[in-house]
Amino acid sequence: MPNKDLRTALKVAISANLGWGFELFDLVVYLYVANTIAPLFFPAIDKTASLLEFLLTLVVGYFARPLGGIFFGHYGDRIGRKRLWFISLLGMGLVTIFMGFLPTYNQIGILATVLLVILRILQGFFLAGEWGGGMTLVTEFAPDKLRGFLGGLQQGGAALGLIFAVIANEVALALAPGTAFQTLGWRIMFWFGAIPLIIALAVRWKVGESLEWLTKVADKPEKIPIATVFRRWWKMVVIATIVLFANGSIYYGIIAYMPTFLALHTSLSSYEIDNIVLATNLIWLFVSPLTGYLSDILRIRKLLIGILGFVIGVLVYPIISLLYTGSYILGIIAGIVMGFLFAFQYSIFPAWLSENISTNVRYSYIAFSINLGVAFSSFAPYIVTALGLALNNAVLGIATFDISAAIIGGIIALLSPRDKVGTSLQ
Structure with missing residues (x-):
């Protein structure tokens, strides 16, 4: 196989970063406006009950992700990565923009709720192809000794999603201040997604097909790639699913849930909450490539993932406690610490996953495993909210769930095969 060009690999990684940022924007904007639009689609006497019902739609959408992973992985492994990634x-x-046009429960009754759930399912289905495709393409284009760095660059796009959401929120508040946000502002946030979408599509259009796939798979693709994955690599599917569940629980239980949590439990202004979220994700965005590169230099991946699981588990309670104080400065400090730790572990996943699987089924394996794990982690916002109510302590509700998830994920990561850092892909 010809030597891999770093310049081309960087272009693919940047495209993946932008695409993943936009796709995560589509999902986190849904959480960002949860307190506002929950009563519009799930009217209830109690505000928290309405929010809990709304958060269950997050779960419904996420369980479409493993199905999307099988679909996009199947055709991505059989006819090529690029086309499925673009689709x-x-x-x-398109689904996210449509969300901004949905009529509310007061306008068309239960049909509004049904339409929202259908669009959430479609979001989950399409998202599966984006994340799995991005990890697959970036690591296949990457030079062998830089898979951690370029995978980290791609993963930093998730932070970009929340940064987009902060910008969209500020734009919406400016254009529809006060009570107008409840009728128009939340819609503007969904419509705002058209801007990063156009940019990401323009960049992605110029990306070529993976040489790994062209030279190793194109002439002899697997008939049913996911069946081969289950037959030969089922242990890795279990390990990857649990590790991604643990990591996703931290993300959805703390980072993506942060705007909702701070709005519910502190008196911080929308501007201050936006800045805490922005600080958390700016650290994540810029640290991710560096920590991914550190795994290239140290030539260890699974040990780092395991260690970071334990470290995050130990620090969850202090970090949530700082957020709960309602102090603007302490909130920023807590967000920066969590952003760094999460980015460190998250940045290693593409290289770790790619190096443990064969090229002929890589897209199917990655897309299914990560999306199944994250589907289970989508219960996190609902669980931490419900636990907080049951324990009468919001901080303890989050900590109980996320400490357990982080430590379990760290232990399971250590059971994965020996690292193959710097070697050619299978």
Whole structure:
């Protein structure tokens, strides 16, 4: 196989970063406006009950992700990565923009709720192809000794999603201040997604096909790639699913849930909450490539993932406690610490996953495993909210769930095969 060009690999990684940022924007904007639009689609006497019902739609959408992973992985492994990767981004973008046009429960009754759930399912389906495709393409284009760095660059796009959401929120508040946000502002946030979508599609259009796939798979693709994955690599599917569940629980239980949590339990202004979220994700965005590169230099991946699981588990309670104080400065400090730790572990996943699987089924394996794990982690916002109510302590509700998830994920990561850092892909 010809030597891999770093310049081309960087272009693919940047495209993946932008696409993943836009796709995560589509999902986190849904959480960002949860307190506002929950009563519009799930009217209830109690505000928290309405929010809990709304958060269950997050779960419904996420369980469409493993199905999307099988679909996009199947065709991505059989006919090529690029086309399926492009389709997933376009589909996700259109669904999100449509969300901004939905009529509310007061306007058309239960049909509004049904339409919202259908669009959430479609979001989850298309998202599966984006994330799995991005990890697959970036690591296949990457030079062998830089898979951690370029995978980290791609993963930093998730932070970009929340940064987009902060910008969209500020734009919406400016254009529809006060009570107008409840009728128009939340819609503007969904419509705002058209801007990063156009940028991401323009960049992605110029990305070529993976040489790994062209030289190793194109002439002899697997008939049913996911069946081969289950037959030969089922242990890795279990390990990857649990590790991604643990990591996703931290993300959805703390980072993506942060705007909702701070709005519910502190008196911080929308501007201050936006800045805490922005600080958390700016650290994540810029640290991710560096920590991914550190795994290239140290030539260890699974040990780092395991250690970071334990470290995050130990620090969850202090970090949530700082957020709960309602102090603007302490909130920023807590967000920065969590952003760094989460980015460190998250940045290693693409290289770790790619190096443990064969090229002929890589897209199917990655897309299914990560999306199944994250589907289970989508219960996190609902669980931490319900635990907080049951324990009469919001901080303890989050900590109980996320400490357990982080430590379990760290232990399971250590059971994965020996690292193959710097070697050619299978």
